Amino acid sequence: MIDNLIIGGGLAGLFCAFRLQQQGENFLLLEASAQSGGRIQPASENCAIDAGPTWFWPHQLKMQALTQELQVDVFEQYIDGDTLFQPAEPHAPIQKMHYQQGTSFRIKGGITLLINALQAQLLRKNLRFSSQVKALEKIDNGWQVLLNNNEKVRSRRLFLALPPRMIVKHLTPKSWLSENAITHMQQQQTWMSAQAKYIAIFETSFWREYGLSGFAISHRGPLVEIHDAVMPGQTSALFGFVGLDAQQRKDIPSEDLKAACRQQLLSIYGKQAVPTSDHLMDWSNNPYICSMADIGESPLHNHVNLQQLYQNEALPNLYFVGSEFSQSEPGYLEGALDAVDSALQLIDIS
Ligand SMILES: Cc1cc2nc3c(=O)[nH]c(=O)nc-3n(C[C@H](O)[C@H](O)[C@H](O)COP(=O)(O)OP(=O)(O)OC[C@H]3O[C@@H](n4cnc5c(N)ncnc54)[C@H](O)[C@@H]3O)c2cc1C
Structure with missing residues (x-):
């Protein structure tokens, strides 16, 4: 039996592993995908x-502290200049808007560098990829998981570093959670999980030369919100959220959706907007x-x-x-760090 088992190798799982390791605790992390990062x-x-999260915000102090601790460079999202608005009517002209965007931060080189920096701190032998947990059960003195290769792993403590709906979907909750708790978890959306970017x-970042911030709002689509995604010193880019559900x-x-996005960029930013x-x-x-x-x-x-989950359910360790x-900060990057910190405080490891 091992001491600490972490299920999920996104930001929360890796950060949990990092803090446990710093406290001299041994752990094993199981991740279903072939690589770490989850939504990152x-x-x-x-x-x-970034194909997943892009920003964190000035009030999110845990993200700021972690990037400093891991010496990952941060820069401010580019917001200087006008915003463009594309009305819904097919031939209506693009309008310029003065829209004051708030300050937000990005990670230089891409947010995956934060994941890489965390993973670089961890002992490789404690990380197992392509290891999907397909069942979870309570046993004497701990927990047992069943993996996709039918291997069983037993642990004294268990950290579930995945969203509530993934717990309900993959971790056979009927054997260890009440109906009420399962219903409550199933109601919790995995933030941004159904989006496309x-x-x-x-x-070049040609829009900046024309006094544009790169930010555009469209009522026509397929992209509904477009942002400057330039990586300083590396890449000129825009990204947009697809409005179709x-x-x-x-x-x-x-390929058809990408072609429609390219067409939309031309209609908003003009003939220079031809991506490489x-x-x-x-x-x-x-x-x-x-x-x-x-x-x-x-x-x-x-x-x-x-609080109710911990109080009403018998979930030792x-x-x-x-x-x-x-x-x-549920759903945010900051939330992943906060959820880990809060759990480790409960067991006096922080
Ligand atoms: C398009 C998009 C844009 C976003 N924008 C922002 C933003 O700008 N700012 C912000 O703060 N947040 C943003 N987010 C949210 C942010 O990505 C998440 O808050 C954060 O990455 C959550 O980390 P996590 O580790 O809690 O969960 P996840 O990243 O979901 O990690 C869970 C991990 O568990 C693994 N897993 C699932 N089932 C199993 C199983 N059965 N066995 C083993 N492993 C399993 C998954 O493969 C995954 O790696 C965005 C998300 C998306 C998708």
Whole structure:
């Protein structure tokens, strides 16, 4: 039997491992995918622009502290200049707007560098990828999980570093949670998990030369919100959120959707907006991130009643540390760090 088992190798799982290791605790981390990061992924192997989360904000002090601790460089999102608005009517002209965006931060080189920096601190032998947990049960003195290769792992403590809906979907909750708790968890959306992001790479950041911030709002689509995604000293880029929901996207070949996005960029930013390459990341296709319940819902932050879960359920030495369990910043990067810190405080490891 091992001391600490972590399920999930996204930001929460890796951060939990990092803190446990710092306290001299041994651990094993199991991640279903072939790589770490969870919702944090680059657009492609050759493109560091963020395909998942991009920003954290000035009030989010844990993210600021962690980037400093790991010596990961941070810069402010570019917001200087005008915003563009594309009305819904097909031939209506693009309008300029003065829209004051707030300050937000990004990670230089892409947010995957934060994941890489965390992983570089961890002993490789304690991380197991392509290891999907397919069942969980309570045993004497701890917990037992069953893996996709039918191997069983037993642990004294268990950290569930994944969203509530993934727990319900993959971890056979009927054998260890009450019906009420399962219903409550199933109601908690995995934030942004059903979204799709389009990323366009350019030779220059031409919009900045015309006094534009890169930020555009469209009522026409397919992109509904476009942002400057330039990686300083590396890549000129814009990214946009696709406005069609996951169900609608399923009927459109991704090459057709990308072509429609390219056409839209031309109509908003003019003839210079011809990307040298582009990428589409549809998160709803990832069975370890998105569930049927997430598809069709608009992004929203729920609130897990963690105190009630711990009080009403018999869950000895089990801790919920995925971002959605944070009581202050659920769904955010900051939430992943907060959920881990809160759990480690409960067991006096922090
Ligand atoms: C498009 C998009 C944009 C976003 N933008 C922002 C932003 O700008 N700012 C912000 O703060 N947040 C943003 N977010 C949210 C942010 O990505 C999350 O808060 C954060 O990454 C959550 O980390 P986590 O480790 O809690 O969960 P996850 O990243 O979901 O990690 C859970 C891990 O568990 C693994 N797993 C699932 N099931 C199993 C199983 N059965 N066995 C083993 N492993 C399993 C998964 O593969 C995954 O690696 C965005 C998310 C998306 C998708």
